[in-house]
Amino acid sequence: MTAPRILQPTEDALNEAARRLQAGELVAFPTETVYGLGADAQNEQAVTSVFAAKGRPAFNPLIVHVGSPGDVARIASTDDRVRALTDAFWPGPLTLVLPRLPNGKVSLLATAGLDSVAVRMPDHPVARSLITRAGIPVVAPSANASGTISPTDAKHVADSLKNTDLLILDGGRCRVGIESTVLDLTGDAPSILRYGAILDSKIALVLGTPVFYADGSSSLPRSPGQLLRHYAPSVPVRLNAAAPRSGEAWLGFGETTAPGLNLSPRGDTSEAAANLFACLRALDNPACTGIAVAPIPDRGLGRAINDRLRRAATKGD
Ligand code: TXA
Ligand code: MG
Numbered sequence: 001m002t003a004p005r006i007l008q009p010t011e012d013a014l015n016e017a018a019r020r021l022q023a024g025e026l027v028a029f030p031t032e033t034v035y036g037l038g039a040d041a042q043n044e045q046a047v048t049s050v051f052a053a054k055g056r057p058a059f060n061p062l063i064v065h066v067g068s069p070g071d072v073a074r075i076a077s078t079d080d081r082v083r084a085l086t087d088a089f090w091p092g093p094l095t096l097v098l099p100r101l102p103n104g105k106v107s108l109l110a111t112a113g114l115d116s117v118a119v120r121m122p123d124h125p126v127a128r129s130l131i132t133r134a135g136i137p138v139v140a141p142s143a144n145a146s147g148t149i150s151p152t153d154a155k156h157v158a159d160s161l162k163n164t165d166l167l168i169l170d171g172g173r174c175r176v177g178i179e180s181t182v183l184d185l186t187g188d189a190p191s192i193l194r195y196g197a198i199l200d201s202k203i204a205l206v207l208g209t210p211v212f213y214a215d216g217s218s219s220l221p222r223s224p225g226q227l228l229r230h231y232a233p234s235v236p237v238r239l240n241a242a243a244p245r246s247g248e249a250w251l252g253f254g255e256t257t258a259p260g261l262n263l264s265p266r267g268d269t270s271e272a273a274a275n276l277f278a279c280l281r282a283l284d285n286p287a288c289t290g291i292a293v294a295p296i297p298d299r300g301l302g303r304a305i306n307d308r309l310r311r312a313a314t315k316g317d
Pocket of ligand 2: 141142150
C-alpha cells in the first residue's frame, strides 16, 4: 500500500520533488493560499493521475501554475490587461482564465477540453523554487479529495489523500488560507468566477473598468467548479447563527461567549480566512449534530469566506 511521505523543503527534497514532477509523478506543495496537488501540465498521464487521486470529475479544469509571468505567453494569449494584472498582483492569489493557445502544450484533460486555460503564479518560496527547478508548467488543484475541505497544512494533505503515492513538501500553515481569486478575461468584460484574497475593487482599479461577478446560476456556468458542493465537512453547517444549539459545535467570529473555536476574536476577515479551513476540519466531528457558524461581515475577505461557507452548507453533491 502506498502512502504520502512528508518532507521538509530542503535542497535534497526540492530536487527529488522536481525530479518526480518531470517523471510524471505527483508532488503536493504549499502555496500562499492552500496546498496544491502538483503534476506536469504537459503530461496527459500525469494529469490523469491528479484527477484519479482526488476523485475529481473530468469536466472540472485545473489551474496551471507558472514560475514567472513570462511563461504565460507559451500557454495562453495575453493582452495589456494580463500585463497590468500580473504586474500588480503576481506572484499572488490571482488566477487568470485566458484563451488557450491552440498549439500550446497544456494537456487537454487539464483544461477539460475548454478553449480557455487558467494560470497563476503562486507566492510561496517553496512553490516557486519547485516550479522553477522542474522547469515545466505545473497543474495544481487543491490537494484534497474532491468535495472536501482544502488543506492548509501538510498533515491535512496526508489525511485527505491517504492511499496515494505522493511526496508532500511541508511549508507550514498557508498564509492566506482560501483559494485564489479566479478572474475570467476571455471576454471583453472581466468577471470574477471565484472570490478570493484579491478583491474585485482592486482589480477594477488596475484595469480601469468595472469587474462583474459570474455566479454559477447562469445557464452556462463558465467555471465548472462553481457547480459543485465544495469545502464540505461531513456534518451539516448552519450559517449566520446567533449561538450554537444543543449538540452543535460553535465557530465564532469577533466577540463571542459560546465555547468553541473563533475564526478571529478581533473580527479581522484576513485572519478569519487563514483559520477557516483548519477550524472546519477541527470541528468536523461525527459526535456533534452540526457546526453553527456566527455571521461574517462581507467586508475585506468576508465575501470569499461567505462564498466558501455557503458551499459548505449546501446539502448534496
Ligand atoms: O489557490 C488556488 O487557486 C489553489 C492553489 C493550489 O493554487 N488551487 C485551486 O485549484 O484552488 P482548484 O482546482 O481546487 O480550483 C480551480 C478552480 C475551479 O473552480 C475550476 O473550475 C476553475 O478554477 N477553473 C480552472 N480552469 C478554468 C477554466 N479554463 N475556465 C473556468 N474556470 C476554470
Ligand atoms: Mg479545490
